[in-house]
Amino acid sequence: MTVFILRRVLQAILVLAITSLVVFLGVYAIGDPLEILLPADASMAERAQVTASLHLDDPLALQYWNFIVQALQGNFGRSFVFNRPALEVIFERLPATLELVTTSLILSLIIGIPLGFLAGTRPRTVTDETIMTGSILGFSLPNFWQGMMLIMIFSVWLGWLPSTGRGDTGTILGVRTSYATWDGFVHLLLPATNLALAQIALVIRLTRTGVQETMPLDFVKYARARGISERRILSVHVFKTILIPIVTVLGIEFGSLIAFAVVTETIFAWPGVGKLIIDSINMLDRPIVVAYILVIVSMFIVINLVVDVLYSLLDPRIRSRAS
Amino acid sequence: MKLAKTAVLAALLSSTWLMPAMAQDLTIGRASEQSSIDPQFSRTGNNQMTSAMFFDRLVDFGPNLEMTPGLAESWEVENPTTWVLHLRDGVTFHDGSAFTADDVIFSLERADEVPNSPAPYTDMVSAVASMEKVDDLTLKITTNAPAPTLMQDIGRVFIISNAASDGKASEDFNSPATAVGTGPYILEEWKPGETLTMKANDAYWADVPEFKDVEIRYISNDAARVAALLSGAVDVIDAVPPQDVPRVDGTDGLHVFSAASGRVIYFGLSMRFDQAPGVTDLDGNPLSENPFKDVRVRKAVSLMIDRKLIVDRILGGSGVPAGQLAGEALGGHNPDVKPDEVDVAKAKELLTEAGYPNGFGITVYSSNDRFPGDGDLAQALGQMLARGGLKVNGVEALPYSVYSKAASAGDYGAFVFSLGASTPNSAPLLQALLHTYDKDRGMGAFNRVRFSDPAYDAALEEALQEFDPEVLDAKLQDLTTMVFAEQPIVPLYWQKVHWGLKDGLNINEGLSEQTLPQNVSSAE
Structure with missing residues (x-):
């Protein structure tokens, strides 16, 4: 296990180094931040002053070298736009996104798994057909459109739920969260639902397929023969077996939801990192973009590692192979 | 059916009253966010707008x-x-x-x-x-x-x-202890990406603002901002997209306030190089000379464009046709310099005189996310130029972050750009956009087309020495007549900007395009 983790860490460092170079070159090639940052009536003198203070006139190789040297010391540069350390700006927004993504993943599990079991144990019945048709809708309706519809129905027409921002937040164990207040909680509902709809559909499909594949297997028959109740067979034995694909997929989804919850965050004016990265790309705020992508890449690496470890906990076969 | 509709409507109306009572006196949904509360950190429009609340x-x-x-x-x-x-x-x-x-x-x-x-x-x-x-x-x-x-x-x-503030850094201003001004509002808290809260300064030296507790929410997505107003979550929004103006204005309990902005949208015809990028002969080969160096060609292009049609169809009326840089409310606006009416016959004549009886090939470049309708505008310009007798090789609309760099570098022969006004008169516009490009003297910083007329430069520099504002405005008017006889750029229109408000609220804003809580008042 230790060797396995060590090898993973070395791989991760290589991946990070390559990503930083690619992203740096890419961001550099897009455009000139001066054109965006400077006001329309800026004079040549101001232009020169900004160029010098942001080191935009250094050769690309030198800029990259400076970046690497500083990054190794934990300094990812200062945002051009906010004039604050890039990591600080990112980590300030990250909790809001984490909260949103975690909520929607929990929603997708507590709604998706029971519905998937229901469909899987009653194949080709009305229940099954209804659930599966519903899941197709969840999959195929564009996220953006769903969001607008949720706002139209629940905020504009019914007036039940707020549609923008995070509302009042409180602190629980030192973390600022929407769960601490009722107002914050209701603000969370619409965006979390919007983000969860596609995930719910995904979990339903994975669960249903898993259940259908597992039910005819020998160990289920054996369990039945031993007289174990159907309920226990489903909730313990079958459940544990089908969790592996679900954990894999949700692990990947968790990463991409954090990195790309952009659409939901934009529609619901949720102050998370997704919105930050889009704004930063539009403003050509290079330090934020580079630091953000490196943070996200590191996060994916960690998630994959966690998923691998979870596998071995869930499946004894993988554990024995590893040792 | 009618009864059902009425019942639904009644239910909708009553449900909006069920929304939790708002703690704030005034909640504003704002499209853009400042990058810092330090009022001297950046003088972009967003930052100036926020600074004007506290300082x-x-x-x-x-x-x-x-x-x-x-x-x-x-x-x-x-x-x-x-x-x-x-x-x-x-x-x-x-x-x-x-x-x-x-x-x-x-x-x-x-x-x-x-x-x-x-x-x-x-x-x-x-x-x-x-x-x-x-x-x-x-x-x-x-x-x-x-x-x-x-x-x-x-x-x-x-x-x-x-x-x-002595010895404080820009980020210190995010706290009310450092952001100490004399302005109409006192900062309470800024949650980046989320909200800005403030309370009225009761000791303000001028009129104390009517609304005491104000919250500004940053809602950058157009549809979401409109939805927030429709749902009653905010009282005022800025930058209502032109296509949503009828919707907001038609909703019971809401109305729209519109004003012409100082931003002029123009079509630049580059005289920078001996060949204009994207300009070809009729077979698609690069043209050996730059046709835009001929004033007759520039004038002909201007005559091909139907500004009224653009304003009415693409912008839904959210624009004012332009024939110069400064809008009507700005000092130096010359009412005698009128926008060209579309005249294809005259354009053809000018093109023939200039030696292009059958026109030439042209590619129209534009941004697609800088201002409302910019991508559609480029399409329309392409069609109008084709109708006017040019061969349009293509229309390219790009994100502004990519587009602006290339436009400044001179990569485009014919391109759409905009210029905003931030001063009471047109002097900076005339200087930055139309004075000969001179890096060392800091003149013509935005003269991307590289128009150059020494006589105009001299007259402008002389005018900039004028101390009396009224004499200055008169001189700027004369300069406008002088320079637009040469059609240095093709002005298209001045933008109109819209605010959406709950009935019972008024906002007093205009050219500056700001949304300041101190300028919001209850209707008389």
């Missing part, structure tokens, strides 16, 4: 950028390089301390020294050679050279408290 300036700029005395009550020009400023008596900062000449000196000295500022106020104070405090409320300023626009320039710098 004052030596002069006030009204909704149409008109200048009135602010923290400086009056001023006189002792000789062309010496100014005496009389500061307003009895003004206090949010922390209760008195406003004095020291604060002005501190603020003006700091203005060009804010570290890492992406848009510094350097130019605003570059004319100042030295400042001398005569007494607590009198200040003598010496300039490097005669500077007729001194008050307009230093008047744009926000005044901060010497005592509260």
Whole structure:
């Protein structure tokens, strides 16, 4: 296990180094931040002053070298736009996104798994057909459109739920969260639902397929023969077996939801990192973009590692192979 | 059916009243967010808008950028390089301390020294050679050279408290302890990406704002901002997209306020190189000469464009056809310089005279996310040029972050761009856009088409020395007539901007395109 983790860490460092170079070159090639940052009536003198203070006139190789040297010391540069350390700006927004993504993943599990079991144990019945048709809708309706519809129905027409921002937040164990207040909680509902709809559909499909594949297997028959109740067979034995694909997929989804919850965050004016990265790309705020992508890449690496470890906990076969 | 509709409507109306009562007196949904509360960190429009809530300036700029005395009550020009400023008596900062000449000196000295500022106020104070405090409320300023626009320039710098801000960095201003101004509102909290809350300054030296507790929410997505207003979550929104104006205005309990902005959208025809990028002969080979160097060709292009159609169809009426740079409300606007009416026959004639009886090939370039309808505008221009007798090879619309760099580098022969006004008259527009490009002297910074007319340059430079604002405006009018006879660029239209408000609220804004809580009032 230790060797396995060590090898993973070395791989991760290589991946990070390559990503930083690619992203740096890419961001550099897009455009000139001066054109965006400077006001329309800026004079040549101001232009020169900004160029010098942001080191935009250094050769690309030198800029990259400076970046690497500083990054190794934990300094990812200062945002051009906010004039604050890039990591600080990112980590300030990250909790809001984490909260949103975690909520929607929990929603997708507590709604998706029971519905998937229901469909899987009653194949080709009305229940099954209804659930599966519903899941197709969840999959195929564009996220953006769903969001607008949720706002139209629940905020504009019914007036039940707020549609923008995070509302009042409180602190629980030192973390600022929407769960601490009722107002914050209701603000969370619409965006979390919007983000969860596609995930719910995904979990339903994975669960249903898993259940259908597992039910005819020998160990289920054996369990039945031993007289174990159907309920226990489903909730313990079958459940544990089908969790592996679900954990894999949700692990990947968790990463991409954090990195790309952009659409939901934009529609619901949720102050998370997704919105930050889009704004930063539009403003050509290079330090934020580079630091953000490196943070996200590191996060994916960690998630994959966690998923691998979870596998071995869930499946004894993988554990024995590893040792 | 009708009954059912009425019932649904009634249910909808009653349900909006069930929304939780708002703690704030006024909630504003705003499209853009400032990058810092430090009023001297950046002078982009977003930042100036936020600064104007908490800080004052030596002069006030009204909704149409008109200048009135602010923290400086009056001023006189002792000789062309010496100014005496009389500061307003009895003004206090949010922390209760008195406003004095020291604060002005501190603020003006700091203005060009804010570290890492992406848009510094350097130019605003570059004319100042030295400042001398005569007494607590009198200040003598010496300039490097005669500077007729001194008050307009230093008047744009926000005044901060010497005592509260000395030695503080820009990020310290995010806390109310450092963001101490004399403005109509006092900062409470800024949650980046989320909200900005403030309370009224009851000791404000001018009119105390009507709404005491104000919350600004940052909602950058157009549809979401409109939905927030429709759902009653906010009372006012800015930047209502043109296509949603009828919807908002048609909703019971809401109305739209529109104003012409100072931003002119224009079509640039590059005279920069001997060949214009994207301009070809009829077979698609690059043209050996640059047709845009001929004024007849530029005029012909202008005559092909139906500005009224663009404004009506693409913008849904959210624009005013333009034939010059400065809109009607700005000083230096010349009512005699009218936008060209579409005249294809005349355009053809001019093209023939210029030696292109069958036209030439052209590619139209534009941004697609800079202002409402910019991508569609490029399409329409392409069609109009084709109708006018040119061969349109293509229309390319790109994100602004990519587009702006290439446009400044001269990669486009024919391109759509915009220029906003931030001063009470057209002088900076005429200088930055149409003066010969001269990097060393800092002239013509935005002259991307590289138009150059020495006679115009000389006349403009002479006008910029004028101290009397009325004489200056007259000179700017003459300059406008002079330069647009040569069609240096093709002005298209001035944008109109829209605010959506709940009935019972009014907003007093205009050219400046700001959304300030102090300018919102209950209807009489």
